[in-house]
Amino acid sequence: MSDPVEEVIVPAYEARTIEVKKGQTLEVVDLEGQQVGDLAAWMIDDPSEHLSPAHTVSSLAKLVPEVGDPILSNHRTPLLRIVRDDVGRHDLIVPCCDPERYAIDYDAPGHPSCLGSIQKAIAGQDRELTIEGENCWNVFMNNTVEDGRIVTREPPHPAGSAIVMEVLEDLVVALSACPQDISAVNAYNPTPMALRVTG
Numbered sequence: 001m002s003d004p005v006e007e008v009i010v011p012a013y014e015a016r017t018i019e020v021k022k023g024q025t026l027e028v029v030d031l032e033g034q035q036v037g038d039l040a041a042w043m044i045d046d047p048s049e050h051l052s053p054a055h056t057v058s059s060l061a062k063l064v065p066e067v068g069d070p071i072l073s074n075h076r077t078p079l080l081r082i083v084r085d086d087v088g089r090h091d092l093i094v095p096c097c098d099p100e101r102y103a104i105d106y107d108a109p110g111h112p113s114c115l116g117s118i119q120k121a122i123a124g125q126d127r128e129l130t131i132e133g134e135n136c137w138n139v140f141m142n143n144t145v146e147d148g149r150i151v152t153r154e155p156p157h158p159a160g161s162a163i164v165m166e167v168l169e170d171l172v173v174a175l176s177a178c179p180q181d182i183s184a185v186n187a188y189n190p191t192p193m194a195l196r197v198t199g
């Protein structure tokens, strides 16, 4: 792998954005292991077109994308293509965590959330970016479907694990280092991640 042209550290409990160009390579890195990242992306030319887990699951006819698969927009445009995946476990079914998830389901009102972190990260942009929880891809989330139930387990992947993707369109990308610390999502210990761009 060539040296990154840009690297953004995403602190635990926070989100950051980065711009990537068609032809570059985007890497999502878990710096300390067992961490989930919630990834959103928008077309720079028209941010109303954005990454869509639902459309990706539909067109791939798979619950978990694999090496070689594209990640699609809400207009089924391929935005990213997976070229390497150290983890192979992802969730594209559930929305990212949000304030109501903590307040209603965990009796933890005011807990940080991926949705809140991404809203804060895109608030300072001079682009028309909006985010809905269901438009986040839960990278490295160890969810499986078993007898019709969604089961969440601690991610087993170690420090330095990464997913590497070819960038197919000019995009703004946001990554939240998921702040879920009261369930198995991040092994009860949220830690930082990194976004690396090469090429």
Ligand SMILES: [Zn+2]
Residues within 6 Å of the ligand: 038, 096, 097, 113, 114, 115, 177, 178, 179, 180
């Ligand atoms: Zn989260």
